[in-house]
Amino acid sequence: MNKFTEDDLKKELETKEYEYGFYTDIEADKFPVGLNEDVVIAISKKKNEPEWMTKWRLEAFKVWKEMKEPEWANVRYKKPKFQDISFYSAPIQKKTLDSLDEVDPELLKTFEKLGISIDEQKRLSNVAVDIVIDSVSVATTFKKTLNERGIIFMPISEAIQEHPELVKKYLGTIVPTTDNFYAALNSAVFSDGSFCYIPKGVTCPMELSTYFRINEGGTGQFERTLVIADQGSFVSYLEGCTAPARDENQLHAAVVELIALDDAEIKYSTVQNWYPGDKEGKGGVYNFVTKRGLCEKNAKISWTQVETGSAVTWKYPSCILKGDNSVGEFYSIAVTNNYQQADTGTKMIHLGNNTKSTIISKGISAGKSQNSYRGLVQISPRSKNARNFSQCDSLLMGDQCGAHTFPYIECKNKTAQIEHEATTSKIGEDQLFYCNQRGINTEKAIALIVNGFSKEVLNKLPMEFAVEAQKLLEISLEGSVG
Amino acid sequence: MDLKEKLISSFLAFENKGGLDLDSNVHTLRLKAIQNFENEGFPSKKDEEWKYTSLKPLLKHDFSLFPSGEKSVGFKNVEKYLINEIESYKLIFIDGVFSSFLSTTTHDECDVCVLSSALTKPKYKMVVDHYFNTIAKENNSLSELNTAFAKEGAFINIPKNTIVQKPIQIINFSTGSEKEVLLQPRNLVVVGENSHVQIIERHQNLSQNTTLTNSVTEIFVHKRAIVDYYKIQNDTDDSSLIDSTFVSQKLQSVATVNTYSFGGKIIRNNLEFQQEGEHINSNLNGISILNNKQHVDNHTLVNHKFPNCESHELYKGIYSDKSTGVFNGKVIVQQAAQKTNAFQQNNNILLDDGATINAKPQLEIFADDVKCSHGCTIGQLDESALFYMQSRGIPKESAKALLLYAFANDVVEKIKIPQLKTRITKLIAKNLRVDLGFEL
Numbered sequence: 048m049n050k051f052t053e054d055d056l057k058k059e060l061e062t063k064e065y066e067y068g069f070y071t072d073i074e075a076d077k078f079p080v081g082l083n084e085d086v087v088i089a090i091s092k093k094k095n096e097p098e099w100m101t102k103w104r105l106e107a108f109k110v111w112k113e114m115k116e117p118e119w120a121n122v123r124y125k126k127p128k129f130q131d132i133s134f135y136s137a138p139i140q141k142k143t144l145d146s147l148d149e150v151d152p153e154l155l156k157t158f159e160k161l162g163i164s165i166d167e168q169k170r171l172s173n174v175a176v177d178i179v180i181d182s183v184s185v186a187t188t189f190k191k192t193l194n195e196r197g198i199i200f201m202p203i204s205e206a207i208q209e210h211p212e213l214v215k216k217y218l219g220t221i222v223p224t225t226d227n228f229y230a231a232l233n234s235a236v237f238s239d240g241s242f243c244y245i246p247k248g249v250t251c252p253m254e255l256s257t258y259f260r261i262n263e264g265g266t267g268q269f270e271r272t273l274v275i276a277d278q279g280s281f282v283s284y285l286e287g288c289t290a291p292a293r294d295e296n297q298l299h300a301a302v303v304e305l306i307a308l309d310d311a312e313i314k315y316s317t318v319q320n321w322y323p324g325d326k327e328g329k330g331g332v333y334n335f336v337t338k339r340g341l342c343e344k345n346a347k348i349s350w351t352q353v354e355t356g357s358a359v360t361w362k363y364p365s366c367i368l369k370g371d372n373s374v375g376e377f378y379s380i381a382v383t384n385n386y387q388q389a390d391t392g393t394k395m396i397h398l399g400n401n402t403k404s405t406i407i408s409k410g411i412s413a414g415k416s417q418n419s420y421r422g423l424v425q426i427s428p429r430s431k432n433a434r435n436f437s438q439c440d441s442l443l444m445g446d447q448c449g450a451h452t453f454p455y456i457e458c459k460n461k462t463a464q465i466e467h468e469a470t471t472s473k474i475g476e477d478q479l480f481y482c483n484q485r486g487i488n489t490e491k492a493i494a495l496i497v498n499g500f501s502k503e504v505l506n507k508l509p510m511e512f513a514v515e516a517q518k519l520l521e522i523s524l525e526g527s528v529g
Numbered sequence: 530m531d532l533k534e535k536l537i538s539s540f541l542a543f544e545n546k547g548g549l550d551l552d553s554n555v556h557t558l559r560l561k562a563i564q565n566f567e568n569e570g571f572p573s574k575k576d577e578e579w580k581y582t583s584l585k586p587l588l589k590h591d592f593s594l595f596p597s598g599e600k601s602v603g604f605k606n607v608e609k610y611l612i613n614e615i616e617s618y619k620l621i622f623i624d625g626v627f628s629s630f631l632s633t634t635t636h637d638e639c640d641v642c643v644l645s646s647a648l649t650k651p652k653y654k655m656v657v658d659h660y661f662n663t664i665a666k667e668n669n670s671l672s673e674l675n676t677a678f679a680k681e682g683a684f685i686n687i688p689k690n691t692i693v694q695k696p697i698q699i700i701n702f703s704t705g706s707e708k709e710v711l712l713q714p715r716n717l718v719v720v721g722e723n724s725h726v727q728i729i730e731r732h733q734n735l736s737q738n739t740t741l742t743n744s745v746t747e748i749f750v751h752k753r754a755i756v757d758y759y760k761i762q763n764d765t766d767d768s769s770l771i772d773s774t775f776v777s778q779k780l781q782s783v784a785t786v787n788t789y790s791f792g793g794k795i796i797r798n799n800l801e802f803q804q805e806g807e808h809i810n811s812n813l814n815g816i817s818i819l820n821n822k823q824h825v826d827n828h829t830l831v832n833h834k835f836p837n838c839e840s841h842e843l844y845k846g847i848y849s850d851k852s853t854g855v856f857n858g859k860v861i862v863q864q865a866a867q868k869t870n871a872f873q874q875n876n877n878i879l880l881d882d883g884a885t886i887n888a889k890p891q892l893e894i895f896a897d898d899v900k901c902s903h904g905c906t907i908g909q910l911d912e913s914a915l916f917y918m919q920s921r922g923i924p925k926e927s928a929k930a931l932l933l934y935a936f937a938n939d940v941v942e943k944i945k946i947p948q949l950k951t952r953i954t955k956l957i958a959k960n961l962r963v964d965l966g967f968e969l
Binding site: 445449458460467470471472 | 867881882884890897899908
């Protein structure tokens, strides 16, 4: 009887469509394919950027040309052809918007399909949203409420115009243009993203959220996020992403920089649900992201991520614990199914005294997917009493998938205490049997067990996201136990 | 002329002068090996496998490649490096040359002799052709280098159903007759079905001159055979060792390799287990106790290819002064290897600022019905335990030593030869600079 249900489920899963795989026909202003200096200058011009910005981009481009694509990650994929991608695509808007009523109705429909309504509903749930479609930010809500407290939350392109001093001071300080291949590419061609500044001592009254969507075909998305939490402030930031189902592989190369000054705290949560490709592994988004945060004295940065989408993920949200008593946290669930590949993890660089870091990584692989954890814990010679705890658990479903761990631990101080543990297992037949015996069918039982497995991480997500993430987990994995 | 060029250019002379059979299969292997080495060269830090260990300080030496003749070394001088409390077979090499005077070999129940005779005598041709250089990795340029110059070392061939009563000691001495010397011993161990053997291996420099040893050992463990292999690495601060050991196991066999690293300038241990059957048990144990500027790099690999196998790995390290420890443990579980149990543990204690640990425990798992785990810790002695002991009148230094001794004891307990256990215990006590005050 069991077998029957599982086969049924398997079929259901295979045919289950990517919910967000639709494409909205919005008139778009799209650059011709290819990348050269002119394109970089054109993007800069389009954004009406000051000269220092154009210069910064060109320098990044120069560096990028010299660099080679990284190959050390445990993923295999067809290299994107950078000359076949359009590096800028924007939904055409006739004029600047004064109120939401003027937004293109097609756009609004898209948001509704995505489950984001920019109107009242969101207002009730108390989340300020910045929405980025293809390459540009199209709508930002709640600006006024935030402004009252001096919080700046706007597309980064606007921030370059309106707060150049802040952008100039911090942009590229955490992830320099020379950092890696994709960071350099992003620095050269990023078209938009979110910018957020929380002034001294302010606790942001609501969750800030950015929603990314790739809409046009043949484009890449390169967004840049910069979050600055000034002394003693607090902000919780959410990020979500979707893309239409396409046969081609689309490239997403983002850079996120977080700066937590003394006593500040940033909580950054991601639910990544880019199109993962179909069940034969065709199409899907390449997700090559560089995320890094800097903690000053007593500051705290917490990364929480739920990775269910993308054909290939290459992502290592990191913390540089520069200040004394600073804290870095990383909570991650990475789910891979079918032919998805994920190589994800974190870097915790301990520089200050009494710094603490916690890493909880849960990998779930099903189908023919490969899931890797790759992390670095580094204790510098001058960092006294550093403390790290890492735990990487992998759950395997089916015998065609793989789970890998590559933890690097480098310790140069005798006062450090480091613990690392990793386990790999599958869902036990006894656990399933126990559930079945109590009248819970196999599908529900798996959901239950997976939820329990990921609970430590799910608990760290803000409420609204936790529910969404839980659903995502179920959708990505239902019936994949054979 | 750098070392690589020197090695390559002296290869021809080595083959011609050495009185080696140029028609044999081994000659073909050597030729291929030197070519591979020429292409690959010495590994650099850019190489992921050599990320934490640099060979640069070693390669600048002008090593003498072929130390001349057999030196006479009196038994008195080397006695203390041998375990004499028990009867054993001994294979003793001085500057890479077999010393028949100091050694005890046999051909009775099994063959315990030298590789040079195995490579040349027709009666061993079958064995050599079948096993020699079949599991040493081709992409590892250092073991290729060893293969190219393979000439002398231990040859141990145990037939079916034989329990070798005495342990076998393999000891490589260097006398320092030349200022800087490169030794490349090559060992081949074949253990037949249902047989059992214990082997102790040691490299020892008798002078203060620089030595570099690039050793390769291949061990074949057949059905239901049991092999215990002990490596004692307690050399002088001018000696460096690159030790590559390849173990191939057939079904239901049990192989254990224990590595005790207490001294040497740079030690690199490559230890690989290939499981070629079901119900295999592989054990890897190690202790590193380092001080000064010593550097030990333990690279292990267990490749699970068949179902129902186990591997247990336990490495402990105590690092003081400016020493560096590297642990890179890789466990691969292939898709077919269902029901695998693989455990790996690595515990480290840092005693001084300036000491460094780089650990990379790695799991690569392609099968779902497995139990695999690894744990890695880095820490210090428990302050409260120290205080407890001090409050009961134990001086701080002794308390510290006792705690460290207890820390290492897990691994020492695994030694199956009592006399060897005593020896290792003493070495540990000496390295921790303590007098335990009691005999163990």
